[in-house]
Amino acid sequence: MSAQTFSMPLGPVHVALEEPVYFHLDVDGETIRHVSLTSGHVHRGMEAMATQRNLIQNTTLTERVCSLCSNSHSFTYSMAVENVLGIEIPVRARYLRVLAEEIKRVASHLFNTAIQAHVIGFKSLFMHVMEVREMMQDVKETVYGNRMNLASNCIGGVKCDVSPELLTYIRQQVEKMRPAVAEIRDIYATNSMVLGRTKGIGLLPHDDAVRLGVVGPVARGSGIAHDVRKDSPYAAYMDMDFNVPVYDGCCIHSRTMVRLDEVMESFGIIEQCCTRMPDGPVTAPMRQIHVAEACARSEAPRGEVFYYIRTNGTDMPERLKWRVPSYMNWEALGVMMRDCAVADVALITNSIDPCVSCTER
């Protein structure tokens, strides 16, 4: 085969995730020399839609930006509104918000990890991880009534309290999942087939990670100890004991290990929420809307989510803007895929846990 460089379109439906995005790969033999991407196929104009809905309706809208991190959007949006109106939410609501967020984080990270096994071709591992994840899906369905959009957050707190019986059930599920995830973690850490496809591949050196401003497990897999839950604690995170896993391998494997370690940390946070949560109200009253601006940020499963809101004295925001973690991480693919093999493209893409729905809004 000649070593002549040629362009190879890949997409719009990518092999690792069923969302539309085009990649243009300049290939030299089987080696990628340059990557660019074209997106915009599912741009829904959600930020414009937000300015035509009132503050309460936008809680529902923002929860639909993305499915896997849906809770992070309504959570951060609610915080932005609370900041702009000067609402302080009750302590129990702070704990309930953290509880829902960490439940979603566990499910999101396990999904990404399972897809990695699927792309590698390790079907039994894929099925096993998805089966373990199903326990957290059961928790979501039992506690919140839905498997994806929990509809838990509202402006001023949370919509529904969680009963002591359900808190006990959550702890029991976590107890069942903990050894199963520890076993999964061991497989990803030691299995030669997994390591052969992930270790030292898809490199994002620390300096490039800083330059591109990447966030979440992509940053923490390149040695950047950045986590909004620790850097600017919000909700009840200041009361939680947890570590921020950081790896400096800068490769797919490092990012996977960050996610799996974070699942274990999330179990600890969920248990702390269940045991330490004080009694009390779960919502604070709405306040008068003035002309003001505010922002809020949180650590979603994929990294920092940032919301900015401007109010103009009416119940509809003058401007609502948000930035999702994937938005910052796509450009890193250009660095990760440089000089890699075409066969690794799907795995590298999956390692940033990308979300087109989030990115394009």
Added chain:
Amino acid sequence: MEEQHILHGDAELMNGLSALCAAPGVKLGDASKPEPAQVAAEHHSVDSFGNAYHWYRLVEPGALVPAAQLLKEKGARLCMISPYNVRHMGEMQPEVCYHFELGGVVYNLTAVLDPKRPAVPSITPVFANADWHEREMMELFKISVEQHPNPRRLFLDEKLDAGILNQAVPLSVMMNGACTTDLWERILAGKGDKA
């Protein structure tokens, strides 16, 4: 007595950013309009969890580049860029708010743009991750980003004019035409453009 908050942040950085704002006490915006059309050049806020947010309104868009360089030297990270119009319909006043983070503290810089020719200098040469934000701002808000190293379309097809939806009247404005002046302001502004 009003509650006292400890103001977190990098003092040197805050002084440097203050120097790029209008003088303290000076209000930016249209002086002929009552408050809140005028806004303080600098203010600071704290959320209910004690996280600090600093807000600066730059004296002119050109101050963005020295401000970005100062933030870069300090090791700050660009989080987001938010373009918006303060007043819609007839009178468009575009502004852009740049959000940076350093040590868990958020620094917001607002540039007030010329409504006739909205433009900002690119900060992508300083913060590489401004690339997508600036390209999105160009195509969706028709804000010209000068010296951008890669001014390609991000989401919209190349064949579409920038800010094309601003030329149309949204359904919500049409539906509220009987009880607000927005619809007529919109129509009159459109006629003004053609004249």
